[in-house]
Amino acid sequence: MTSNEIPYIKKDIDVVISGVKYPLDNPPLQFEILGKWGKARAAKLTLPHHCCNTPMFMPVGTQGTVKGLTSQQLVDLNCGVVLGNTYHLGHRPGPEVMDAVGGLHQFMNYPRAMLTDSGGFQMVSLLQLAEITEEGVQFQSPHDGSTMVLTPELSMQIQNSIGADIMMALDDVVSSTTVGPRVEEAMYRTLRWIDRCISAHKKPETQNIFCIVQGGLEPTLRDICMDGLIARNFPGYAIGGLSGGESKDKFWRVVHQCTSKLPENKPRYLMGVGYALDLVVCSALGVDMFDCVFPSRTARFGSALVPSGSLNLKSSEYAFDFTPIDPECTCMVCKNYTKAYLHIVAGKEAIGGQLITYHNISYQMSLMNQIRESILNNSFPDYVKSFIQKQYPNKDCPQWAIDALKEVNIII
Amino acid sequence: MSFQVTKAVDNKNTTTTTNYRCGRLNIGDEKKPLITPTFMLYTKEGSPINLTKDLLNGLPNEKVHSLQLLFSDLYQFKDVLEKYQKGVHEFLSLNEHILFLLFRDSANFSADQEFKDDSINVTARKGKTKVDVQEYNKIINVIRPDLASSLSVDLDWNTGKKKAIKQVQCTLSWLNKLIELQETTTTTTTKQNLLGVIQGCKYSDLRIKSVEETIKHDSKLSGYVLGSFGTGESNQERAEILEKVLEKLPKEKLKIISGVGSPEEILCCVEQGIDVFSTNYPNLMTEWGNALTFTFKLDQFKSVNNSNKINLWDTKYVIDTTPLVKDCPCFTCTQHTKAYIHHLLNTHEMLAQVLLTIHNVSHYLGFFEEIRKTIESNQFEQYKQQFLAKRLLINNKEK
Ligand SMILES: [Zn+2]
Ligand SMILES: [Zn+2]
Numbered sequence A: 001m002t003s004n005e006i007p008y009i010k011k012d013i014d015v016v017i018s019g020v021k022y023p024l025d026n027p028p029l030q031f032e033i034l035g036k037w038g039k040a041r042a043a044k045l046t047l048p049h050h051c052c053n054t055p056m057f058m059p060v061g062t063q064g065t066v067k068g069l070t071s072q073q074l075v076d077l078n079c080g081v082v083l084g085n086t087y088h089l090g091h092r093p094g095p096e097v098m099d100a101v102g103g104l105h106q107f108m109n110y111p112r113a114m115l116t117d118s119g120g121f122q123m124v125s126l127l128q129l130a131e132i133t134e135e136g137v138q139f140q141s142p143h144d145g146s147t148m149v150l151t152p153e154l155s156m157q158i159q160n161s162i163g164a165d166i167m168m169a170l171d172d173v174v175s176s177t178t179v180g181p182r183v184e185e186a187m188y189r190t191l192r193w194i195d196r197c198i199s200a201h202k203k204p205e206t207q208n209i210f211c212i213v214q215g216g217l218e219p220t221l222r223d224i225c226m227d228g229l230i231a232r233n234f235p236g237y238a239i240g241g242l243s244g245g246e247s248k249d250k251f252w253r254v255v256h257q258c259t260s261k262l263p264e265n266k267p268r269y270l271m272g273v274g275y276a277l278d279l280v281v282c283s284a285l286g287v288d289m290f291d292c293v294f295p296s297r298t299a300r301f302g303s304a305l306v307p308s309g310s311l312n313l314k315s316s317e318y319a320f321d322f323t324p325i326d327p328e329c330t331c332m333v334c335k336n337y338t339k340a341y342l343h344i345v346a347g348k349e350a351i352g353g354q355l356i357t358y359h360n361i362s363y364q365m366s367l368m369n370q371i372r373e374s375i376l377n378n379s380f381p382d383y384v385k386s387f388i389q390k391q392y393p394n395k396d397c398p399q400w401a402i403d404a405l406k407e408v409n410i411i412i
Numbered sequence B: 001m002s003f004q005v006t007k008a009v010d011n012k013n014t015t016t017t018t019n020y021r022c023g024r025l026n027i028g029d030e031k032k033p034l035i036t037p038t039f040m041l042y043t044k045e046g047s048p049i050n051l052t053k054d055l056l057n058g059l060p061n062e063k064v065h066s067l068q069l070l071f072s073d074l075y076q077f078k079d080v081l082e083k084y085q086k087g088v089h090e091f092l093s094l095n096e097h098i099l100f101l102l103f104r105d106s107a108n109f110s111a112d113q114e115f116k117d118d119s120i121n122v123t124a125r126k127g128k129t130k131v132d133v134q135e136y137n138k139i140i141n142v143i144r145p146d147l148a149s150s151l152s153v154d155l156d157w158n159t160g161k162k163k164a165i166k167q168v169q170c171t172l173s174w175l176n177k178l179i180e181l182q183e184t185t186t187t188t189t190t191k192q193n194l195l196g197v198i199q200g201c202k203y204s205d206l207r208i209k210s211v212e213e214t215i216k217h218d219s220k221l222s223g224y225v226l227g228s229f230g231t232g233e234s235n236q237e238r239a240e241i242l243e244k245v246l247e248k249l250p251k252e253k254l255k256i257i258s259g260v261g262s263p264e265e266i267l268c269c270v271e272q273g274i275d276v277f278s279t280n281y282p283n284l285m286t287e288w289g290n291a292l293t294f295t296f297k298l299d300q301f302k303s304v305n306n307s308n309k310i311n312l313w314d315t316k317y318v319i320d321t322t323p324l325v326k327d328c329p330c331f332t333c334t335q336h337t338k339a340y341i342h343h344l345l346n347t348h349e350m351l352a353q354v355l356l357t358i359h360n361v362s363h364y365l366g367f368f369e370e371i372r373k374t375i376e377s378n379q380f381e382q383y384k385q386q387f388l389a390k391r392l393l394i395n396n397k398e399k
Helices: A071-076 A086-091 A095-101 A104-108 A120-126 A152-162 A181-200 A219-232 A248-261 A276-284 A294-300 A332-336 A339-345 A350-376 A380-391 A399-407 B053-057 B071-075 B078-084 B087-092 B133-143 B161-185 B204-220 B235-248 B263-272 B281-287 B331-335 B338-346 B351-376 B380-398
Strands: A030-037 A040-046 A051-054 A056-059 A081-084 A113-116 A137-140 A147-150 A166-168 A208-213 A236-239 A268-270 A289-292 A303-306 A309-312 B002-008 B021-026 B034-036 B038-044 B066-070 B098-102 B119-124 B127-132 B147-149 B194-198 B221-226 B254-258 B276-278 B290-292 B309-311
Touching: A030 A350, A040 A350, A051 A056, A051 A350, A056 A350, A071 B331, A081 A086, A086 A120, A086 A152, A095 A104, A095 A152, A095 B338, A104 A113, A104 B338, A113 A152, A120 A137, A147 A152, A152 A166, A152 A181, A181 A208, A181 A219, A208 A219, A219 A248, A236 A248, A248 A268, A248 A276, A248 A399, A276 A289, A276 A350, A276 A380, A276 A399, A294 A303, A294 A350, A303 A350, A332 A350, A332 B053, A339 A350, A339 B078, A339 B087, A350 A380, B021 B351, B034 B038, B038 B351, B066 B071, B071 B078, B071 B098, B071 B119, B071 B133, B078 B087, B078 B133, B087 B098, B098 B276, B127 B133, B133 B161, B147 B221, B161 B194, B161 B204, B194 B204, B204 B221, B204 B235, B235 B263, B263 B351, B263 B380, B281 B290, B281 B351, B290 B351, B331 B351, B338 B351, B351 B380
Parallel strands: A056 A081, A056 A289, A081 A113, A113 A166, A166 A208, A208 A236, A236 A268, A268 A289, B038 B066, B038 B276, B066 B098, B098 B147, B147 B194, B194 B221, B221 B254, B254 B276
Antiparallel strands: A030 A040, A040 A051, A137 A147, A303 A309, B002 B021, B021 B034, B119 B127, B290 B309
16 A cells, blocks of 8 residues: 555544634625636626626736836736735735835735735745744745744745735645645645634724635545635635646536635636646636736747747747737737747847737736626627637647536537 | 937037037928937847837836937847848837947947957857858848937947047948949939948047048938947047047037946937937936936025935845935826835846836936027037036935
């Protein structure tokens, strides 16, 4: 018997329903579904700083900036929510500065909504020496090597200082490829930590906590976790522990399971997902919110997102191409610059990164906009089919996507 | 193209000659003139550094900017422009702006530039290549900037006389050849606006010879570039040579200088009659994490005590929620704080450079605007004097 096959031995503290409830029945968040097609929903999500349309993509502004874009450009691109990373912001500039300047909105002068993660995931993935104990995520300070612990209380405290519209609960993160008893242990711990997050939350009138469904690729664990979380009545629910190297076949089944059980009237956020095909399929499965660093990261290497996939603008095939990245795109970059010019600056000059990032965020926004419009005007399946036709003209759409869409009655 | 001097003040007394003026450079569209004195924005691969089109056009100052295109940058994509056919403005999406094609890189002056009797060496990404006049003529007809410098190579101020003589001679013979080619091989519609280049390093006899020979072509030239400045000379040395050169150059023509760009240098050169500066001074400040904060408004010299510049890496800005410069109309100052920019520098985020560039370029544009205003209102000499006194006072205080 390998260690993965040893059944998890439930401890007394492993409780699903603790009796703890989210402090407010009317949190500062309204979610109004405006249209549906199957499981897919188009909704209006009203947050303290902005009224957003879902399904939506949220660009990642790790350190309080989305790679080279100004806050005005983010507004021009019609971004609704921008993400900040608690691990990075807690380190620099730190919660004292955040408190002194009045939070991240003020600090980066972004007038619209923001979301912060718990810091746990980044810590586990960035720091090799991170270790999870019942108290929290123990790690060595990158400053002075001293041992520190990110507890649910500390995560909430930092996120309260940052002041985002949505804060994420600290969860016990396990890699999505982990199997065995560790997954179950993490799921129960996530439920215990969530109660500590609730009681540490100092600003429920102005900030919302989203909890995170864990349970790896085990349907029974995901189910138990959702029972516990739903009983606590959160303003919104995230699906965590995916997009970490698991098979796409398992990935979509977990998403499908979660969106089938999570409350219909609450927003659902699929963490770390941002490839175009994933956005379309998971919107079909009923996800409302997505985030990913991919569009800005890939831009810095000269890669531009287009309806047919992506273009490596550094490739010499674009040296004499005098058309825009995407002739259909109405963004500032596509209106003004050719591929031939972007080829000259892509991956080399700062301006190349700025321009391609701008277009890529615009691409993500317009993709979500098209998804939303098609749900609202009842043409969602047609939209999905034409999207797949453009991405996979040779009819080689991955099987997992075909299977997932078939599950919601969209036949490719 | 036309250049009109709209206001000129000539003063000659025993110690100095002043010859400053405001002008108006019209390229095509009369409604969008470039008003001088001004400076050209520094570019890399044809784009102003860190300024995407929306950011460039969002600068709070005049709507028409001049930009310096570096020949060695554009040389690398000449084949692309040739195929493109629509010219460099459209290619770079800089239609509304005025583009000068120059040889001197105001950011990276290399004193050991090589040239032969018939050609110069251009350092391109793929190595060095030779460009002769014929080739250059072909390339400028493809690039089609608003104004193109004649072929020339800047040398160090203290270059030996033999080499300086060769520099002057080559520059003249290249100009002759280029004008001849322009006259014979191009139609009137594609004829370029050429700028003659005055060379000769520190040697006044060579400078004078350079001027005298170059102005023989005056009717074919749209203006003059004063070459090999900012290459190691003192302010005094520069002023002396400039005086001799400017005295002899036709008054009504545009005068451009490269490699000179600090506020003090600018005021002195403007006073002597320079119209356009090619400098990377604001970009250099950005690179160092500096924001320009010097007072440039005549009516504020007495009341405002800003530093001349501040360094945003300084930890004293960690929670400073004030803008870089109070009342600055630029995007950075109206929207962001010192604390945010400090954080962006500290975390090596590119937006730090973007925001500093916006401010530093705006600040410099504002400085030039004030220079023009004081010339128009006959207060320039007073302005220069008070400006320099204020800078010195604050520099000394900060030491
Ligand atoms: Zn675009
Ligand atoms: Zn400013």
